[in-house]
Amino acid sequence: MELQWQSLSLLFTFFLLLLILTRKAATGDPPKRLPPGPKPLPIIGCIHHLLTSLPHRRLRDLAGQYGPLMHLKLGQVSTVVVSSPQVATEVMKTHDLVFCSRPEILAAKVIGYGCTDVVFAPYGEYWRQLRKICILELLSAKRVQSFRRVREEEVDGLVLSIRAAAGGDQKHHREVINLTQKLYALSSSIASRAAFGKKCLRHERFLATVREAVKLASGFNVADLFPSLDFINVVSGMKFKLEKVRQRLDGILDEILEEHKSKNGTRMQGVDGRGLEEEDLLDVLLRIQEKGDLEFSLTNDNIKAVILVRSL
Structure with missing residues (x-):
């Protein structure tokens, strides 16, 4: 029975990876100019860098290596990490309209009544x-x-x-x-x-x-x-x-x-x-x-x- 469950888990993982690769190939997005950052692994991106009990310290170490404006690919999501007051001012004040919306994560959509609260509501x-x-x-x-x-x-x-x-x-x-x-x-x-x-x-x-x-x-x-x-x-x-x-x-x-x-x-x-x-x-x-x-x-x-x- 244990061997059967292991086989099913491996089969499910295989189909999951195959589905991700297929969808990624189908999109064919043109390359974008992104801030520097660690090279992402296939499928998971840079998630492995944050698999620690103190992820904020890991982000600090990565920022020391790649600079105050850093790009992390977390799964399928591109994330920009800001770690200096000067760059934070550019993001939060100078270019506020570009960054003012929040991602519609599952918890915000379910708990926040479809992202209609003041924190997660899209700019408009x-x-x-x-x-x-x-x-x-x-x-x-x-x-x-x-x-x-x-x-x-x-x-x-x-x-x-x-x-x-x-x-x-x-x-x-x-x-x-x-x-x-x-x-x-x-x-x-x-x-x-x-x-x-x-x-x-x-x-x-x-x-x-x-x-x-x-x-x-x-x-x-x-x-x-x-x-x-x-x-x-x-x-x-x-x-x-x-x-x-x-x-x-x-x-x-x-x-x-x-x-x-x-x-x-x-x-x-x-x-x-x-x-x-x-x-x-x-x-x-x-x-x-x-x-x-x-x-x-x-x-x-x-x-x-x-x-x-x-x-x-």
């Missing part, structure tokens, strides 16, 4: 309008200041938990603290409270599901490196896992959306008769949706995508 009118909303409504100085109490309460809670773990009270014994996890939980909790308002049972469910989504989306997904081979997503099971998490997130966000919509008071006066300065981020997006002043229709899925990426 939709992205410009969404960016304007974020700058004027969600990230303005007045809006950030309105969440000061939320930040103070969450930081106080963090300090108290560290004090308790260090044996600062008589009810707890000293224990080791994973500060990385606590700081990540702090930032996630602040972001979700700013998005949804007060804490509730859904708040903890939401954060737990977001952590699961981040874990799935982190690292390399083979299908993203070989976009012409869509079936890899099905074979690997990654698409199924992401869709399952998306369904749970969708259910939680739908409940929160309906709860916010059903609260008393008009949206222009804020939820429960509060002023605009006391709105949470979801209230702001629902108010904009209700006014309908945008050049596109702001759907519930668009709102959920913005809130979700804001909470990551």
Whole structure:
């Protein structure tokens, strides 16, 4: 039986390599002027250079060899690595319009409602309008200041938990603290409270599901490196896992959306008769949706995508 599985694995690998080579030969793209970089291997390109627990250090070493603007062929995807402030300024500022779009990776398409969030949405009118909303409504100085109490309460809670773990009270014994996890939980909790308002049972469910989504989306997904081979997503099971998490997130966000919509008071006066300065981020997006002043229709899925990426 073991020999049979090995034979099937070898056969599958052979057909996979044959399919990649056939599609590559069929495209026949003309050679492009690319930055210097390590010579890619057949099929996998330069993926082998990043098979380490510290890929950022490997990129640093490669940049020292090939320069601050380097080309890596990762599977079928050409990637340009920038590793100096001067070149980064050229990319992010001088030639911003050329590089402003993001690749439509599987996790962004599934978790991000078809890449409709402000991070992965392609450059265009939709992205410009969404960016304007974020700058004027969600990230303005007045809006950030309105969440000061939320930040103070969450930081106080963090300090108290560290004090308790260090044996600062008589009810707890000293224990080791994973500060990385606590700081990540702090930032996630602040972001979700700013998005949804007060804490509730859904708040903890939401954060737990977001952590699961981040874990799935982190690292390399083979299908993203070989976009012409869509079936890899099905074979690997990654698409199924992401869709399952998306369904749970969708259910939680739908409940929160309906709860916010059903609260008393008009949206222009804020939820429960509060002023605009006391709105949470979801209230702001629902108010904009209700006014309908945008050049596109702001759907519930668009709102959920913005809130979700804001909470990551």
